Amino acid sequence: MVQLASSQKSFSAAILNWYDAHARKLPWRSPPGMQPDPYHVWLSEIMLQQTTVVTVGPYFEKFLNLWPTVHALAAASLDDVLTAWAGLGYYARARNLHKCAIAVSIEFGGQFPKDRDNLLSLPGVGPYTAAAISAIAFDKPEVVVDGNIERIVSRLYRITTPLPAAKKEITEFASKIMPRRRAGDYAQALMDIGATICTPRTPNCAACPVSRHCAAFAAGDMAQFPVKAPKKVKPTRRAVVFWLERSDGAVLLRRREEKGLLGGMMEFPSTDWGEETLSIEMAIMRLFPAHFQALAGQAAQKSLVRHTFTHFHLELQPVVTSLEAPDETILPGGQWVKPEEFGSYALPTLMNKVARAVAKG
DNA sequence: GATCCGTGGTC
DNA sequence: TGACCAAGGAT
Numbered sequence A: 001m002v003q004l005a006s007s008q009k010s011f012s013a014a015i016l017n018w019y020d021a022h023a024r025k026l027p028w029r030s031p032p033g034m035q036p037d038p039y040h041v042w043l044s045e046i047m048l049q050q051t052t053v054v055t056v057g058p059y060f061e062k063f064l065n066l067w068p069t070v071h072a073l074a075a076a077s078l079d080d081v082l083t084a085w086a087g088l089g090y091y092a093r094a095r096n097l098h099k100c101a102i103a104v105s106i107e108f109g110g111q112f113p114k115d116r117d118n119l120l121s122l123p124g125v126g127p128y129t130a131a132a133i134s135a136i137a138f139d140k141p142e143v144v145v146d147g148n149i150e151r152i153v154s155r156l157y158r159i160t161t162p163l164p165a166a167k168k169e170i171t172e173f174a175s176k177i178m179p180r181r182r183a184g185d186y187a188q189a190l191m192d193i194g195a196t197i198c199t200p201r202t203p204n205c206a207a208c209p210v211s212r213h214c215a216a217f218a219a220g221d222m223a224q225f226p227v228k229a230p231k232k233v234k235p236t237r238r239a240v241v242f243w244l245e246r247s248d249g250a251v252l253l254r255r256r257e258e259k260g261l262l263g264g265m266m267e268f269p270s271t272d273w274g275e276e277t278l279s280i281e282m283a284i285m286r287l288f289p290a291h292f293q294a295l296a297g298q299a300a301q302k303s304l305v306r307h308t309f310t311h312f313h314l315e316l317q318p319v320v321t322s323l324e325a326p327d328e329t330i331l332p333g334g335q336w337v338k339p340e341e342f343g344s345y346a347l348p349t350l351m352n353k354v355a356r357a358v359a360k361g
Numbered sequence B: 001g002a003t004c005c006g007t008g009g010t011c
Numbered sequence C: 001t002g003a004c005c006a007a008g009g010a011t
Helices: A002-006 A008-022 A038-048 A053-066 A070-075 A078-085 A092-107 A116-120 A127-138 A147-156 A167-177 A183-196 A215-219 A280-287 A289-296 A339-344 A349-360
Strands: A236-245 A251-255 A305-308 A313-322 A335-337
Touching: A008 A167, A008 A183, A038 A053, A038 A092, A038 A127, A053 A078, A070 A092, A078 A092, A116 A127, A127 A183, A147 A167, A147 A183, A147 A215, A236 A280, A236 A349, A280 A289, A280 A313, A305 A349, A313 A349, A335 A339, A339 A349
Parallel strands: A236 A313
Antiparallel strands: A236 A251, A251 A335, A305 A313
């Protein structure tokens, strides 16, 4: 470790040389030597939180087309932002993205702050994203530590403390080996290397520009790092979900609560997501008690929809029914939408799975 | 520090 | 096929 710290210059030079020759061409990156648009950097960094480059690509292009500037995004409605974000997941990011755009547009006159501390005050911008924006968009020498860099550093030093407890230790090592110049390129280089060479399962050390600095490579136990705390088992939750159709073909949707899981997104009405399995009749009684007689006889089950969230499995039992009745007697906040219009609504992937199950069988 | 928060790809 | 994983943040 001491040897590596003393060879910081050789290490960072190898990283930057590798980047000059192998940098990935990504939609949000500017040509070599050009300063990127801070709006593009911010937008991409928010989208890339816990999300792969391949998944983000089309969403990044869509958002830039819809809202070319931070002012345009700030002027959009939250519902339009959620609709455009639908499918990307972690919807608090979209809510905070909108809040942040308004803050930058109003409080900072449309100019993103350049320093880490001011960036940290923005909604949805945490330690990683603040450092990344400051380094990449403004070339500030900030210590950028994401999951890739955690993995690289933990292998360089064979850090045995499990994550996330090792975060502080890793950040200190990362700080010691980073260069003073080209901090943005350096951070992106490490992330590229982490994504393509120093991968989680079987790293391609033969292609790594800094394998000679790596303790885990020397020991031959790269795959043992980073050490992570054990994970908890996911419980399974179940519910009955209703595809309630009107004679004109429109289907009943409602908006979820502003906060929490799938916050602010649209959904097909369902019973509460709990541990126990509910009968169709019981589900109708829970959600549409005033129309039990009209619904119970004609309810048709479709194939079970399985979906896994970060911390639980979900099994939704779709039920197809039809109903003609005054709206106010059906469901508070319900909204009738024709399936061909679903694309312009903020439907998360789970609900599109339900629609698919209903259409098939 | 622990928990909550999506989704699609991979082995 | 199911667990693991990905450019984390908020509470």
